[in-house]
Amino acid sequence: MPAQVPVVDYLVLEPEPRLKAVACSGCGADFLTRRNACASCGGADFADKSLATEGSVVAFTIVHRAAPGVAVPFVSAIVRLDDGPIVPGNLIGVDPTPEDVALGMGVRLTTFVAGTDDNGVEAVAYAFAPRG
């Protein structure tokens, strides 16, 4: 099996794919990207927090026009995970049509290989698919 890296560092691949947040020890606010301090309370103590792998779609768009090299159409979604945090991601396993995507629909985290570099390393990305 080729070496794999996550496409972003808030995706953890082992043992099972999950997203992680950095959560403020002071107020509980969670963020996906590295922090200098907390945007909510100003605190500087954070701990990693493993996030739920299921959630629901709170917003989406179906992208038909993108930069050169970006395959269209695709569904871009904003998902509220069952434990609260809001994360972005593509919605896969649906037709990219308004009839096949619904606000509030239940989704689960899944992963796919988004690319391979010249060293043969695979970048693994996450996406959301309709909940089972």
Added chain:
Amino acid sequence: MASDHVWIVGASMTRFARHDSLDALDLAAEAALAALADAGTAMSDMDILAAGSLFHAGAGLGQQLQKQIGQTGIPVYNVANACATGATALRTVHMSILAGESGLGLAVGVEKTSGMGLLGAAARPVGAKKEFVPAGRDGHVMPTEGILGSQTMPSVFAQAGMAYLHANPQASVEHFYKISEKNHAHSELNPLAQYRKRFSLEEIKAAPMISYPNTSLMCSANTDGAAAVVLCSSARLATLPLAVQKRAVKIAASVLTSDPYVPGGQVLPDVSTCTRNAAAAAYERAGIGPEDLDLVELHDCFATAELLHYDNLMLCEPGGAADFLDSGAPWRDGRLPVNVSGGLQSKGHPIGATGIANVYEVATHLRGEAGDRQIDGARVGLTHVIGLGSSAAVHILQK
């Protein structure tokens, strides 16, 4: 001496259009000189200049402009604040006058965005050896546009609109189409608008899809243009000719906010809370409520944005944006006309000019000088812009 109020004594905008033969300086100079003439003033009367342009502020647009229209040695502020750039330039002059540092000042905004295509869409690098190395604050090893959702402007604002529908199920995508129908229809009467063409709901729905539900006719139009205002203290106004005093428009409130922390706001940009906070502060400062407004120019960068700002600016009951639109209220013959200029979708959105052009629009109606598109008897109006990232600026103008 600190001024009690700040007044608009000169206002202008260029036609918004593709101006291939004019550069940003030409457009800024045209708007600035027209605003100065409108106020019966000259560059030599100005105590401060603020020049707004997202793409030209870093190059010293203000000083370049002075070298074309008057190097008088006054302080210059080059301003960039996303789509709130023009409003922030205006507010820079406003603050200086309120503080008593300046008596008269000029704010100019300009942009050339014709042909820029999709804003926010970074091109993929090609050629170099591909090796996955984490970069940026999210440690991405490759560009994530199209892999982890979309960050283009049409996508971000489509998602903002869809989030509104999710929270307010009585609203539907049909309302977004209706907003574009209204704004394109309004633009027919505006000689300064880029498109001036009415479209049916069917034509709007059938236009090329950009980011569902935003079709090309529901996106702000890339264009070239500039706008300018001359602002004045109360004391200085008393020294100006009576004809200038008679046409002066009072800035009853000038408010700029940024997006406060909300959960998830760093994932789906929050353009609502900053707008709501700016509106609430502006109404309080002006002693004017939404029920007192005669017209509103708000930031319809996409059709999906206008609907939520009816709610954010408290033009309707909480959650009542769809009813407000269905009632016909925001049409030019309705209870509270919104975007009678044609809005950003049809008038055009030259980013740095936008937040001054909407002040020009409202001030022109309050002066009774809006010609065919005049809202009769308009005495109080509100302008609003959003800079994604985010900022909100709200101005309440009163005659």
